Amino acid sequence: MTEAAAEPGKAHRPGARPWQRAAAAARRIPRLPPPVWDSLLPVLLLLNAATTPAPRAPVGTVLLTAALALPLLWRRRAPRAVFGTVVAAALVQWLLDVQLPADIAVLVALYTLAAHSDRRTTLLAGAVVQAGVLLACLRWAPDGAFLTPFVAVTAMTAAAAVLGMNVRTTRAYLAAVEERAAHLEREQEQQARLAVAEERARITREMHDIVTHNLSVMVALADAAGYARQRSPERADAAMRQISETGRQALTDMRRSLGVLRADEPDAERHPLPGIAQLDALAEQMSAAGLPTALEVHGGHDHLPATAQLTVYRLVQEALTNALKHTPAGTRATVRIGCSGGAVTVDVTDTGRRPPASAAAPPSSGHGLPGMRERSAAYGGTLRAGPLPGGGWGVRTCLLLDSAGAVSA
Secondary structure, eight states, rough: OHHHHTTTTTTTOOOOOOOOHHHHHHHHHHOOOHHHHHHHHHHHHHHHHHHHOSSHHHHHHHHHHHHGGGGGGGGOOOHHHHHHHHHHHHHHHOOOOOOOOGGHHHHHHEEEOOOOOHHHHHHHHHHHHHHHHHHHHHSOOOOTTTHHHHHHHHHHHHHHHHHHHHHHHHHHHHHHHHHHHHHHHHHHHHHHHHHHHHHHOOOOOOOOOOHHHHHHHEEEHHHHHHHHHHHHHHHHHHHHHHHHHHHHHHHHHHHHGGGOOOOSSGGGOOOOOOOOHHHHHHHHHHHHHTTTEEEESSSSOOSHHHHHHHHHHHHHHHHHHHHHHOTTOOOOOEEEEEESSSSEEEEEEEEEOOOOOTTTTTTSSSHHHHHHHHHHHHOOOOOOEOTTSSEEEEEEEETTHHHHHHOOO
């Protein structure tokens, strides 16, 4: 494989700067394992000691070099022990008055210790090395030239310590970044699970409203058809046709609500969400089921979001369904919708009296009133439902379209 094939568009792209080409070439160099890197310096120092003629005690020179260099093989696993061993070997070398190129092992040990220890330990180790630098320069510096080697070696000591601390800081930063990335990933997973739970709750509310409303209407129509079968077959036939239409509408609504769970269903096959424009048909349906319903819509609603209109439709549907189930025959209902620039008011009243058992259902029973309160709260509204002073029942709320807490209906 050529270099261009290995790094398409990077290594040899037109206009690439020299440092970019050098960086690309460096990335293509295979990295050696850490143990190999750690063994390079000891091997080179031992080869230098073994091949360079020593003025005296060549065996002692090799042994001292080995004492300084070989501990570096374990510098990543035990940086403090390696630093202490190398410093001790350097002290023995100073006591024997032997100068060796292997003294660079002290700087490597200091760098490794700084890269794996805290600031206090690094400063203490740097002070120990600096004391050794002072002793070495006092013994081995040429006459009258103490300052130059002392400053040079001191600068090398400081550079080794600073480089080690920078490496430690970089590692800590990268670990923090990785931890933050893992934390963000966990948060995203939690948000995804919450979104799934919220979508399930939304579908549950939709299915409850659809099934409860349509079944209540179908039951009322079936009862009416049974009563009218003998006296007025025409009315019975009309009621049966209305039952069929209501059932088909229920199936359509259920298919639309559950269609979001199927990835293979094209958008063209999905029906639009019901809104304020469909309240006329809802009122007619309720009137046919035995609950005469009057509808009043004040203000234009074309500018309202589809989710807000769906919320209005479901609130009215649930309120009328409750009236149909819990009021006696002859009850009449009135729906008033007020649309303005930033709010929609929903007011549903009826003239029937609830039985005592259903007048105040506990909050935990079913999804009726609790579901209506959740829909209203999603748009910053507070649902009020209860008996009216003059008799009957009323449900009222106000949806704030610009509410910051508005969520999907």
